[in-house]
Amino acid sequence: xxxxxxxxxxxxxxxxxxxxxxxxxxxxxxxxxxxxxxxxxxxxxxxxxxxxxxxxxxxxxxxxxxxxxxxxxxxxxxxxxxxxxxxxxxxxxxxxxxxxxxxxxxxxxxxxxxxxxxxxxxxxxxxxxxxxxxxxxxxxxxxxxxxxxxxxxxxxxxxxxxxxxxxxxxxxxxxxxxxxxxxxxxxxxxxxxxxxxxxxxxxxxxxxxxxxxxxxxxxxxxxxxxxxxxxxxxxxxxxxxxxxxxxxx
Ligand code: B1M
Numbered sequence: 001x002x003x004x005x006x007x008x009x010x011x012x013x014x015x016x017x018x019x020x021x022x023x024x025x026x027x028x029x030x031x032x033x034x035x036x037x038x039x040x041x042x043x044x045x046x047x048x049x050x051x052x053x054x055x056x057x058x059x060x061x062x063x064x065x066x067x068x069x070x071x072x073x074x075x076x077x078x079x080x081x082x083x084x085x086x087x088x089x090x091x092x093x094x095x096x097x098x099x100x101x102x103x104x105x106x107x108x109x110x111x112x113x114x115x116x117x118x119x120x121x122x123x124x125x126x127x128x129x130x131x132x133x134x135x136x137x138x139x140x141x142x143x144x145x146x147x148x149x150x151x152x153x154x155x156x157x158x159x160x161x162x163x164x165x166x167x168x169x170x171x172x173x174x175x176x177x178x179x180x181x182x183x184x185x186x187x188x189x190x191x192x193x194x195x196x197x198x199x200x201x202x203x204x205x206x207x208x209x210x211x212x213x214x215x216x217x218x219x220x221x222x223x224x225x226x227x228x229x230x231x232x233x234x235x236x237x238x239x240x241x242x243x244x245x246x247x248x249x
Contacts, residue, residue, distance in 0.1 A: 001027070002034035009033070009041035012083075015048060019087050029083065036075040039067065043076030043108065048083050050100035052107045059108040069112045070235075073143065077108045081139065102139060109142065116146045123154040125249030126176040127241055130162030131214075132191040137184035140214060143234040144180060151238040153178075153245075164191075164198035171199075171208060177248035178241055181227075183214040192217075193225035200226075209244040213237055 007013050012033050020026045033041055039062050046054035055077075062072050084101045087093045127148055131141050138160050145155045156174050158166055167179055183189045192212050199205045210227040213236075222230035228244055231237035 002030055004030055006030070006034035007041065008038045009045050011045040011049070012041050015045075015083055015087075019083070019090065019092050021090070025086060029079075032075070032079050032082075036079065037067075039065070040072065040075040040079070043072065044080030044083070047077060047080030047101055047104045047108070048087075050097060050104055052100075052104040055104040056107040056111075059111045063111055063115070069115045072108070073112055073234075077105050077112075078143075081105055105139060106142075109146070113146045113149075117149040124152045124242065125178055125245040126154045126156065126174050127178040127180055127211075128156050128158060128167060128170045128174065128176045129180040129182070130158035130167060131160040131182045131184075132188050132195060133161055133163050134191060135183050135185050135188035136160045137182070137214070140184065140234070141180075141182040144182070144213065144231070144237040147234045147238045148180075148241055151242065153238075153241060164195040167195050168198060168202055168204065171204065177208050178211065178244055179208055180211045180213070180237065180241070183212070183217060186216050189214075189216060189221065189225075192227065196226040207248070209248050211237060211240050211244065 004013055004016060016026060016029050020029060039058065043055060043058045046058060059072055081101065084098055088098050129141060129145055131138050145157055148155050156170055158170055171179065181192050181195060183192055196210055199208060211229050211231055212222045212227040213231040217230060219230040229240040231240045
C-alpha cells in the first residue's frame with residue numbers, strides 16, 4: 001500500500017492531509033496520485049487551485065511529450081476534480097470555487113477533445129446526449145461525448161437541463177436510435193424515468209436504446225427507470241453505445 005509520502009507533489013499531499021477524512025477516500029487518492037506521473041499531479045494540483053492557465057499549458061505540454069490523452073483525463077483532470085468534489089461536499093469550498101476549477105478542467109479538455117475525436121471514420125451511429133431536466137452538471141457528459149466521438153459515433157449534444165420533449169424532438173430530427181442521459185443530482189435522477197416514459201407515450205420507445213450515467217446513478221437505478229444500459233464512466237459509455245448500436249443502428 002503506497003504512503004502519502006510517495007506522492008511527489010506537495011500541494012496534493014497537503015490537500016489529502018487537510019481535507020480528506022474518509023479512510024477509503026484517503027486510500028483511493030493516495031493510490032491514484034502515487035502512481036500518477038509528476039506532470040499529472042501538477043495538472044491535478046493546478047485544477048484544484050483553479051489555475052486555468054497552468055492547466056491549459058501543462059495539458060498542452062503533456063500532449064507534446066506524448067502522454068496519452070486518456071491518461072491526462074484520468075490521472076490529471078478527473079483526479080483533480082475528485083478532490084474538488086470532496087471539498088465541496090464537506091463545505092471547504094463553495095460554488096464559485098467549483099466553477100473556477102470546472103473552467104480550468106474545460107481548458108484542459110479543449111486540448112484533449114480534438115485528439116479523441118480524430119477517428120475520421122464513418123459514424124457507427126448517432127447518439128443524442130443530454131444532462132436531464134433540472135440538472136446543470138455537464139463535465140461528465142462532455143467527457144462521454146468526447147470519447148463517443150473518438151469511438152466513431154456522431155453525437156448531438158443537447159447540453160444541460162434537457163426536457164423529455166427535447167430528447168424526442170432530437171431523435172426525430174436526426175433519425176437517431178441511441179440516447180444518453182446524464183444526471184449528477186439525486187433530485188434530477190427521476191427525470192431519467194420521465195424521459196423514458198415520454199418516449200413510451202410517443203410510441204417511440206421500441207425504436208431507441210437508452211444509456212444512463214452520472215455519479216449517483218447505479219446499474220439498478222438504470223434498470224428501474226427502464227434504461228437499456230448503465231455506464232460507470234466515459235469509457236464504459238462508449239462500450240455500451242457500441243453494444244446497443246448493434247441492436248438498433
Ligand atoms: Co454540483 N453537486 N451542484 N456543481 N457538483 C455535486 C454533483 C455533489 C455530489 C457535490 C457534493 O455535495 N458532494 C452535489 C449533489 C448531491 C446530491 O444530489 N445528492 C451537488 C450539488 C448539491 C450541487 C448544487 C445543488 C449546489 C448548490 O447550488 N447548492 C448545484 C446544482 C445545480 C444544478 O444542476 N441545478 C450544483 C452546481 C454545481 C456547479 C455549477 C458549481 C458545478 C457544475 C459545473 C459543470 O458541470 N459545468 C458543480 C460540480 C462541478 C460538482 C462536482 C464537484 C463535480 C461534478 C463533476 O463534474 N465531476 C460534484 C461532486 C462530485 O461528483 N464529486 C457535484 C467530474 C465528472 C468527470 O464526473 O459527472 O460523475 P461525473 O461523470 C463521470 C461518470 O459519472 C460518467 O462518466 C464521467 C467520466 O468518467 N458519466 C456517464 C457521466 N454521465 C454519464 C452518462 C453515461 C455514462 C456515463 O451514459 C449516457
